[in-house]
Amino acid sequence: xxxxxxxxxxxxxxxxxxxxxxxxKAFDQNLEILITNEGDLPVEVQSRFDLRSxxxxxxxxxxxxxxLQRIEPGRVIAFYCNMDEVLWEKSEELIxxxxxxxAYPARIT
Amino acid sequence: MATGIRDKVAIxxxxxxxxxxxxxxxxxxxxxxxxxxxxxxxxxxxxxxxAAWLGTCIDEINVGKAAVPLSTTLRLPFIPxxxxxxxxxxxxxxxxxxxxxxxxxxxxxxxxxxxxxxxDTGYGGLPSGGSSSGSFIWLWWPNLTAPGSFAQLASAxxxxxxxxxxxxxxxxxxVSVKSHENGAVxxxxxxxxxxxxxxxxxxxxxxxxxxxxDCCGVSDGAACAIVTTVxxxxxxxxxxxxxxxxxxxxxxSGEEMAFNEWDGDHFITTDKCSAKxxxxxxxxxxxxxxxxxxxxxCFSITELVTCEDLHISExxxxxxxxxxxxxxxxxxxxxxxxxxxxxxxxxxxxxxxRMLYEMYLQxxxxxxxxxxxxxxxxxxxxxxxxxxxxxxxxxxxxxxD
Numbered sequence: 001x002x003x004x005x006x007x008x009x010x011x012x013x014x015x016x017x018x019x020x021x022x023x024x025k026a027f028d029q030n031l032e033i034l035i036t037n038e039g040d041l042p043v044e045v046q047s048r049f050d051l052r053s054x055x056x057x058x059x060x061x062x063x064x065x066x067x068l069q070r071i072e073p074g075r076v077i078a079f080y081c082n083m084d085e086v087l088w089e090k091s092e093e094l095i096x097x098x099x100x101x102x103a104y105p106a107r108i109t
Numbered sequence: 110m111a112t113g114i115r116d117k118v119a120i121x122x123x124x125x126x127x128x129x130x131x132x133x134x135x136x137x138x139x140x141x142x143x144x145x146x147x148x149x150x151x152x153x154x155x156x157x158x159x160a161a162w163l164g165t166c167i168d169e170i171n172v173g174k175a176a177v178p179l180s181t182t183l184r185l186p187f188i189p190x191x192x193x194x195x196x197x198x199x200x201x202x203x204x205x206x207x208x209x210x211x212x213x214x215x216x217x218x219x220x221x222x223x224x225x226x227x228x229d230t231g232y233g234g235l236p237s238g239g240s241s242s243g244s245f246i247w248l249w250w251p252n253l254t255a256p257g258s259f260a261q262l263a264s265a266x267x268x269x270x271x272x273x274x275x276x277x278x279x280x281x282x283x284v285s286v287k288s289h290e291n292g293a294v295x296x297x298x299x300x301x302x303x304x305x306x307x308x309x310x311x312x313x314x315x316x317x318x319x320x321x322x323d324c325c326g327v328s329d330g331a332a333c334a335i336v337t338t339v340x341x342x343x344x345x346x347x348x349x350x351x352x353x354x355x356x357x358x359x360x361x362s363g364e365e366m367a368f369n370e371w372d373g374d375h376f377i378t379t380d381k382c383s384a385k386x387x388x389x390x391x392x393x394x395x396x397x398x399x400x401x402x403x404x405x406x407c408f409s410i411t412e413l414v415t416c417e418d419l420h421i422s423e424x425x426x427x428x429x430x431x432x433x434x435x436x437x438x439x440x441x442x443x444x445x446x447x448x449x450x451x452x453x454x455x456x457x458x459x460x461x462x463r464m465l466y467e468m469y470l471q472x473x474x475x476x477x478x479x480x481x482x483x484x485x486x487x488x489x490x491x492x493x494x495x496x497x498x499x500x501x502x503x504x505x506x507x508x509x510d
Contacts, residue, residue: 034308076307
């Protein structure tokens with residue numbers, strides 16, 4: 001079971017941009033998503049999510065970090081990306097997927 | 110017989126710029142900004158300054174190798190000005206020069222300035238060591254990165270004291286959370302955002318176990334102090350001036366790298382330097398007598414082990430003290446009450462004086478939202494270099510007893 005907590009306009013954006021300004025060049029990472037593995041087994045999460053707004057689905061696959069991310073039970077990992085605020089405001093749900101393609105939706109409040 | 114520096118020299122004025130990506134300002138503008146506040150605070154004419162010291166480290170991309178940029182920028186009237194450099198302790202080295210000059214009787218009033226302008230390099234970390242780092246630099250530190258080197262400190266600490274890495278990670282996260290909490294209310298800090306333990310622990314790893322928030326950034330900034338004799342300060346009408354209680358410096362002698370006694374889990378220099386500083390200041394029990402401190406939190410683990418090397422926490426216990434809130438702003442010994450390197454970044458030459466600036470404000474009751482209740486002694490600590498070879502500078506200041 002994964003608990004997904006998106007933090008739009010996260011406080012880390014400015015800190016992140018400053019500290020990695022000339023390495024990964026991670027500017028404008030205004031969306032931080034914390035994913036906690038609340039289950040008993042490790043889960044490998046894909047570095048992408050779908051954002052659902054009504055019948056529309058927008059796929060985001062430019063997250064940091066890239067690639068499959070293994071989350072041990074009880075551990076938290078973070079993904080970061082740039083997100084359009086207007087799109088975010090009108091979206092209802094974001095959905096992550098594990099290695100097997102199982103979906104993990106989270107409501108956007 | 111040497112009697113030390115205690116209560117021989119008073120700080121009568123200090124100034125500090127806002128730290129940050131100061132694209133619009135050069136090192137000269139930064140020095141003017143800090144100096145303007147400092148000279149107003151001291152209430153003297155710049156012509157009364159008889160000698161000055163300038164601390165700056167990366168001269169190749171900064172103010173150059175001489176002290177001329179300070180004397181010309183501030184229009185100091187043909188007085189002796191000395192540029193000093195001692196890795197990350199360069200700012201405190203500048204302060205040491207000015208304080209000892211006054212204590213010696215050579216001058217009545219001296220200025221200590223520290224400045225660094227690093228963001229113009231367009232590079233995220235510190236510039237690599239050049240010719241000024243010494244001819245053996247590549248033999249001493251082959252293929253070394255700062256995060257990689259300090260990450261080993263964390264591994265060694267966890268192994269020596271049997272601390273589960275998850276617990277150590279949480280304690281290191283608390284170091285950053287606490288500093289960001291403090292920096293959020295400091296208008297001169299570069300980064301003024303609060304972060305949670307969860308966010309810190311989930312952030313990308315830079316060099317395991319150090320994550321993004323365990324590492325400080327570099328920045329632009331300047332800070333300075335004007336010092337004089339205690340007698341002269343009193344003549345100026347300052348009844349109870351802030352005085353220097355101790356100034357100590359310890360440099361690695363090669364023991365860390367060459368001998369087997371060092372486990373790589375702490376800083377020998379800080380351990381020895383702090384013992385001398387307490388002796389000079391007349392402090393018997395630092396855990397009880399030190400009211401607050403600014404330590405060199407280049408990495409969270411540096412601050413954690415430094416709390417032990419400063420003899421505030423027992424060996425192997427700092428991580429527990431940190432998690433217990435002992436070093437929080439409302440704890441027994443607040444650490445990084447201004448936000449520390451985590452929130453200010455690290456313009457090398459300025460950092461030591463920036464730390465002293467906060468201690469000075471606190472002692473005079475001028476720290477605004479960050480003000481602590483009746484602090485007596487404030488300690489500052491700089492560490493330059495790497496765990497295996499470094500420079501440690503410690504200052505202790507307080508109101509005249």
